[in-house]
Amino acid sequence: MTVQELAGAAAYRPTPPPAWKPLTDPAPLLPDPEPYRVLGTDAAAGVDPDLLLRLYAELVRGRRYNAQATALTKQGRLAVYPSSTGQEACEVAAALVLEERDWLFPSYRDTLAAVARGLDPVEALTLLRGDRHTGYDPREHRIAPLCTPLATQLPHAVGLAHAARLKGDDVVALAMVGDGGTSEGDFHEALNFAAVWRAPVVFLVQNNGFAISVPLAKQTAAPSLAHKAVGYGMPGRLVDGNDAAAMHQVLAEAVARARSGEGPTLVEALTYRMDAHTNADDATRYRGDDEVEAWRAHDPILLLERELTGRGLLDEEGAGTVREAAERMAADLRDQMNADPPLDPMDLFSHVYEEPTGQLREQEARLRDELEAEHGPHGSETEEAR
């Protein structure tokens, strides 16, 4: 018997195609060629001063967080840290546009977005410290685990948003990915699923110019990454990723669009990674100081500071208060990260399956014996550590 026979292919007659409606006007889907900007333009006057100040405080705190985390790698307290210095406006805006019931799907570079969303700074770093893969309960914070395999979190965001909609919850998922990640198959599959399902998802691409060492020009031949949206049937927006107000506005619009049932949006944020890919990378091998310097003049904190002081919303004293708060956060983080996390090797077996298999039970017993041979009855060593 052939597969076709088994599958009863004979009984299957293709039905005539349903009336297929081509998009009569793709123009609304196409991104503007110029990245959207607010700061330094007339549009800035319309932005709520409280929001600007909130963004400012978060940017300063985020910059300090990045610096502190990078310092912790030098002290051996973090195994690795992919800094988002220079990209704080994207990170902070992504966190602030979401309601409590919404979900954030961060990549490995987006610790800051998780922290800006309210996650405990230490819990957010356990992956990078190396004691836990995910040091928090994703459901409690509605933050998916920081995702290391590129773009694989994007279909999760689609599935979750789709499930929420099926349940009648007006929940939105915001998923973050880098420019390099847009070349991965999962990126394309996620966008296509989201558009077909009209899932309430916002895709945020942080185009920081490089995927480790590979510049955007070697990543894509598209006019912009935002253009990719059009082929899937969703709008693409290009935005200045260092302009916190523009980021907030564009993402907030995309979130509102998703929430009202109009489907997904792809947002490309043009930004720049000021630090190396991670502390382990040598960025001088693939880019010159002049390029980095040019971007320094377009720093997200600088842009917002200029706006705030220009409008008399921020003075030296106010800025000082913000910096002090950031300093306190950093000191607190340093203190907490200076303590060795308590670890129980027996935890290795705790969360592989709901019930450990017989095979795992045997291995668990072996490790317990080894630990007891080393330290005496198991438990004493970890009690001390606590």
Place this chain on the structure above:
Amino acid sequence: MTTTVAATAGERTGRAVQATMAQALGRALRDAMAEDPAVHVLGEDVGTLGGVFRVTDGLAKEFGDDRCTDTPLAEAGILGAAVGMAMYGLRPVVEMQFDAFAYPAFEQLVSHVAKMRNRTMGAMPLPITVRIPYGGGIGGVEHHSDSSEAYYMATAGLHVVTPATVEDAYGLLRASIASDDPVVFLEPKRLYWAKAAWSPEAPAAVEPIGRAVVRRPGSSATLITYGPSLPVCLEAAEAATAEGWDLEVVDLRSLVPFDDETVAASVRRTGRAVVVHESPGFAGPGGEIAARITERCFHHLEAPVLRVAGFDIPYPPPMQERHHLPGVDRVLDAVARLQWEAES
């Protein structure tokens, strides 16, 4: 983990009919969906068409497109979306159309489905069932006959189960959907249309997954097998009686977790064992099973544990597959080799 559908034999009043494995699988999906609104089926052609093997036939009609969804054609996307759905409290059942077309989803399976419970310290288990038709013997052209179980078995965090009977098709699928852990549910293609008397109104109690079963008691050697190779082994056992061999046949049903107790108890009793499967032998399931038996039953063994497996070749073209698939003769040859004498 355990669901009881219609518990005791006394309640099993339904009239037995001739049912195929495909029908039993479909019935399991239907019952699970009817019982729990969180159960969603998604995949390629699962809706209107009812799946290329018709396992999901009627589900879209009964439960609607939102519960039985024809997805875009993208396996990673399907499984990735299922991850997100499970994160939000649903219990997705994903259909992969064929064994070799599940590979695009391998990354999602290994990096996320298998690991989410562990990554989140138990906070976020993923109750996803991934149904994959597998194996050969149906004259499929290339990429339609792979036995991919070894890949899944080697991935910690997944359960891997495979039914060989109509009754188990129902029971194991219900148990898989009820499991809070992800299950790779391998459906032996060539048994889809195998029929047996089965009572869909009153299916047997659903056991937790992880237990092997002795399909045929015997005393001279144990054949250990699963899925598509079970009928081959049962036939071989019948044929072997002519040679005076009384073979026991163990159907594993679950490859992960592996039922060491049932297997070891059988081999200790018989002193001889042959592992039979159609996936390639090298680094295949048989190697693991033989090693486990040797570790547990060394002093009871009268002969080395033998393996009868598919050759270590990409699955052959349909006109050649009979040379590749372990058949009754190859199993009997192995049994003959169990009359082993040490070469001094």
